[in-house]
Structures are given as C-alpha cells and as structure tokens.
Amino acid sequence: MNEKRIHKPRPVSGFPEWLPEVRMVELAWFDHIRRIFESYGFCNIETPSVEELDVLHAKGEDVDKEIYVIERLHKEDGDKEARLALHFDQTVPLARYTAQHFNELTFPFKRYQMQRVWRGERPQAGRFREFYQCDIDVIAVDNLPLHFDAEMPAIMWEVLSSLPGMGGEKIQIRISNRKILMGFLEGLAIPRPDGTTIPLSADLKAEIVRDIDKLEKLGKKTVLQRIDGTGSRAGIGFGLDGIILPFIELCETAYRSADELEIALTNSRDINTGNSTLKEGIEELSFVMDQLKHLPGGAVVADLSIVRGLDYYTGTVYETVFTGDPGYGSICSGGRYDDLAGSYINKHLPGVGISIGFSRLFDRLRQQGKLPVGAKSPADILMVLPADDRRAEASETARILRERGFNVELYHSAAKIKKQMEYAGKKSIPYVWFPPFEDGQPHEVKNMQTGEQQKADAQTWRRS
Template structure:
C-alpha cells in the first residue's frame, strides 16, 4: 500500500532520474566539487538548533528502546544536507584542504504535509564551499552559475534563480528602527503563503512594527529586477544603514556575474528570505517557468556561523537542488519521460530452447561492445518475441541464423548483421530522455 509522501518511481521514471543525476553529478565535477556522503542521522539536539521545528524531524529509535532515554541521546533523520555537512567539517577539518568544495546527493527526511512535488522522503543534490575563518564573496557569485549549467543541460522548462541578501533586509529593518530583524525576516518569508495584508498585520503584532514600518517592509519586498537596478530602487525608499549598503553591493555582484554568464538566469527578488535561521547573507531560490505556483525547486545561501571548532569558524555558501521535487512536478504534468522503460537496446530472439546457449553467446558479444542486450525469455513465436520487445520500447530484435539478421521493429527494416561488428545508431543505444 502506498504511503503518502514517500515516492517510488516506475522503471521508466527511474531511467529519467538516473539521467538527471548523471547530468547533475558531471556538472558539479566540472566545477571541481568532490563527492561526499554523510550518515543519515544526527543528534536531535543538533537538528533542532538549526532552525527546523521539532514537528518536522523524524526520530530514529529501537522498538525496545528504554522510555527513559534523554533527549541528548536521541537521533533524528537529517532534514537537509547542510547541517550534516557542517558537522562533518568540524569533525574532519584537520584532514581537509580549504576552501573545501563538496557535492552530496542523498535522501533526506522532513515531516511536512505531502503535496504535489513535496515529499517526506526526498532526494537532494547539494554543493557547498567552506573555508577556514573567512570565505571570499566570489563563491556566492559562483553558485548560480553551476546551477544554471545543470538546468540548461536538462530537457526541462527554463529555470530562474531568485536571489536576495539577508544583509539588505536586516540593514533595511535596522534603518527603519526595527530591532527584532529575525522575526521580521520570518514574517516577510510568509508573503507568498498569506499575502501582504496579513504579513503587515503580523509585523505589527509580533515584531513591534508601526503601520508605516510594516508598509516600508512590504515596499522593500516588492522590489524585483533582472539587473542591478534594484540598488537605486532600494535607495529611493530613503532608508540608510551600513549593513544595507554592504548587502546591496554583494547582491549586485551576484546579479551581474550571472547576467554575464547566462542572461535571464537570475532575478533579484527582495522578498526572498529562506526559513532556516543559519543563513547570514546571500540567499537563493529557484523557480521553473510555468511551475511558479509550486514554489522553489532549488535553494540555499551563505552561512557564517554554522560550523566552528573553538575559536575557528568555517563559513560556507551552498545551494541544493530538490531532485525528487523537480521530478515529481514534471512527472505529474507528463513533462519529462524516457523513450523506453528498460535500458535494453536489443532482444536476441530465441528460435528454440536448445539454441539458448547460441543466443547467450550473441548477447555476450554485443554486451562486450557496450550494447545493452537481453535474450528473449521463452522460445515463443517470433511475433510474440517482437511484441515482447515492442511493449518495452526496445528498438531491435536479433534473429540468429546463417547469417544472423537484426530488425528495427519501428521501421520494419531487417539487415544481415555480425555481433562482432554491428552497432546501432547512437540515439538508440540508450534510452533518450525528453521533455515536453
């Protein structure tokens, strides 16, 4: 029986998923990120200290565990890959070369309400760069370039990365005279969910804002530009603060670098805040054109204080692709698929059971040359064996004989062939992943 929020893909969907993961992995490695895998569990105290609510953390315990075990002893499944990565860095900093660039592709678990494209168990693909003591800002500008290259390598709708900087928001709020900037950020982050009127009311109620201050926060959040013109738009609001100026300068660098690399990839969106408490500067969210109503499929940001050992800090910046989220949305709309449901390119027809050894040798010769091949399961009539291939989208059936022949069952063309030399067109060798 299916369990809500725990997706299981069909074989044809798994082909798509593996293709997507290969593209992600190869792009990450082109930029010099090294692979890492961390354990699935972290101490509960660690998970709850990083901005996630206890309602969303899954506990791990033995069935016969003592009821009296303390909270400090409890383990939880990780809800993202950044928190375990920060822990890994602190435990292994003496063995790492800095700046340390890693990518991580793993399952994570989050007890959210399941809905289309949003799951309780899902696959994420992260990149992060951490350094000792200080991390140069140019790494913030690099993150969107990597992600842009990933998405452009896939047959999916255009992705737009929305970017902001928490220094812009916090500096602006300080300049307005609002001291509880964290509460203002959390409230403004709810704009898309509850709308501006309710956000304004909440700012007055929970952050001590006046109506005028609340309206000023909304005017900042409404600024959205695809170039650095947001700087003048913010300054036109008449609020000044050194942290605000610093944030505007950093955000302009990110936008200008992305526009040079891939025009149209990025947009400064000053309502983006990100819910996790550990972000301190640049923050990213990503939408697919035509799928904006489903929210972000890739997000992250800069964190200065997530990892430290004694007086040594390890600041970082990272971004995470919600692979399961992306695939779930596109599968749900029939917008991503594979040309066949199996890797097989050729089925070797079986004239009779006593010829199975001959057929196995033909299949072995084809596989040795990198051609995915299987032998028909039974010596049924050739029409049924062709039907067996056709139902799975397998393009070729091989007929043993003197000489052997191979048939393209799509066109009906049948030619003499030698398993030591015959090669299918490159487009047929592996399933082709296409988008609509």
C-alpha cells in the same frame, strides 16, 4: 490450514517511487547533474542517513517537528543509546562532517552531495516526506571570497536549464541578502527620550520577516496590514504609510541588475541606508548581481523579499521558482552562512551553498508529462531464443555484443517467436536479434521501429 493473508499494497504518501521507465530518466538526471558539478571541481561525499539527534538540534529548534527519530522496536527500558534521527537536509551533516575530518580536508572544501533527506510534513503536490536534494557547498577557513556567492547560482542555472525535459520551463533564481532586511529591522528601533533606542524583539522581527516573505502571495496591502497589526500588539504603531511602506515597495520589484537595484535604492530615500548592516548587504548583493551579468536576462534577479526559513543563513540567500507558478515553491535554494560548523569545532568556517529540490522538480515535470520517458528497459537488443538447443549460440552472440558495449537481454525461454517479439515491443527494446534457427543460416536483426530486418554479424553490427 494455511490461509493466505494479503496485505494490500498501498503507497505511503510522501514517499515516492517510480516505474522503471521513469527511474531511468531520474538516473539520467543524476548523471547530468553530477557531470556539471564535477566539471567545476566539486567532489562527492555521502554521509549516513542518520545523525545523532543532538547534532541536528545544534542548528535551532525550528526544525524539531520535521525530524524523524529512529529507534529499535524492542528497546529495553534500561537501554542507553544516543538518540538517532534521519537528517532533514545535507547542510547540517556537512557541517558535522567538515568538523570531524577538518584535518584531512583541503580548503576551500568544495563538495556535492546527492542523497535522500526526510521531513515529517504533510505531503502535498511537490512536498514529500522523503526526497532527494542535490547540494553544492563551499566551505572555507576564516574567509570565503564573495565571488563564490555568485558562482553557486551560475552553476545551478547551467544545471537547471539543461536537464532533460526542462527545455520549455521558465524559471528564475531570486537572490537577496539577509543583511538588508536585518539592517532595516535594526533601524526600526524605538527611540527613547534620553537618546538611546529599544531594539525590536527577536520574536517581532521574526514575525515581520515571515510577513515580508509572503509578499508575492499576499500582496503589499495585506502584508502591511499584518505587519502593522503585529506591531500594534507589541505596542508599536508602524502605521500603513510609515517607515515600512517604502521598504515593502522596494521588495515588490525584482531587479534584473545591480544598476536597477542601485537606482531603486537611490530613489527610495526613506529607508535607513545609514545602517551599516543594511549597507553591507546591499553592497554584497550588488557585487553578486554584477558577477552574474553573463546569464540570460531575467534568469537571476535581486528580490529583497527573499529571506529563507532556515535560520543559519547570514548573508546571500537564493530561491528558485517557476516563473509561471511561484506558488509551487522553491526548486533550488540556499545561501551563505558565516559560521556553520561552530557548534562542532572551535574554528571559524564560513560557507555558501545551494541545493536542488530534486524530487520536487522531477515530480512536477513527470506529472506534466514533460519528462522524456521512453523505454521500460535499458536493453538495446533482445536476443531471441529460437529453441532450447540453440541457447549456447544465442548466449555467445549476446556475450559478443555486450563486449562491444551493447546492452543485451537474452529471452528466458524458447517461447513462440510472436511471444518474444511482443516482449521486446512491450519493453520498447529497439532491436531484436535472431540467431540462426538452423545451422548454416545467417544471423538477422530487426529494427523494431522501422520494421526493417537484415542479415547481421555480431562482431561488426552497428545500430541503424
């Protein structure tokens, strides 16, 4: 008895896969992105899907619950192996890679990377557990010029605005500088009678940062209430119209230029511009905005509420949203990190990078039917097989056409012509080629879209 057991196929949520016609568009996207990255001189690398868990950990415990650990099913108790884990981004592997090959790399090291990453999260619209990111980063030794901070979003704007299907999408790159917020929080230190101050605790700062990050979603009033609430719990009364208010109001607006930002800052004298970190942040942000003047209006804005989650960012930060639906989440983010590889090598390696959330972006356009999804096959021509004894000629004709650069599929059996045509139609192969059915007859090609059919020669034929 051989009872056949069928394991019902079920997609694993958060691990997307596409039909051939969609995959073809996905590949076209990768080609497109790759071409633009390379046009700026970025070279490609690929790192393994797994890293040692300790390497991933070096960047903070925050990401812990996101990490997929990988292990053998039949592990013996005594086995001692380094714990391996799937990488959750491409920045940490890049840091490890840069440290490891430090002596063989030329700096500034400009590389792009387009790989899958994994995060153990609850899947949702636009949120996957396995997805592609397309990163560009520049890493320098000791000193990385600030104009790279402007080049990153400029390149991404070029990519995003020109991807097939993105024509009608309104997107916006939002930029801030972490030093501004950090400097502001430093300025919130509580004065003591003897003239010294008590800085806010790291936890408290983190909480305030999180609330400010939600400004667009929750609104000014709610955010102020939350910050005042957390302050009270820590024994500090910020109040609803105290020092926090003017800063939140600065965060509320998106500034289209360095000038707009300057004006807003000048008009808001209440915030502590005496703080050197804050000042530095504003100068850097102004510089970056100034460098991006050439982009269309509103493409890039300064938005002080942008902070980014990953804690290694130390300066410029980027986030990109659909203007009409910012709640969908960022489709392209990144930032500057002063010392990325410090955990792996005794060198000072500042970097700046930005990453397309490829799958998030792609799936959105796919679901909205905005992708140019077409043929189910890359073939240009279906070669009809008129009869088994004519296979050699059909095959030879296909070979000639392939040599001339066409993609040609030879039909697999001498089925009825109706059947072979149907097949070409279903796979949307644009041309059907009829080799002679009898000796001495000419070849013919049918354009499946127009229905037009003509005599043809494999050596000279061109698509109509």
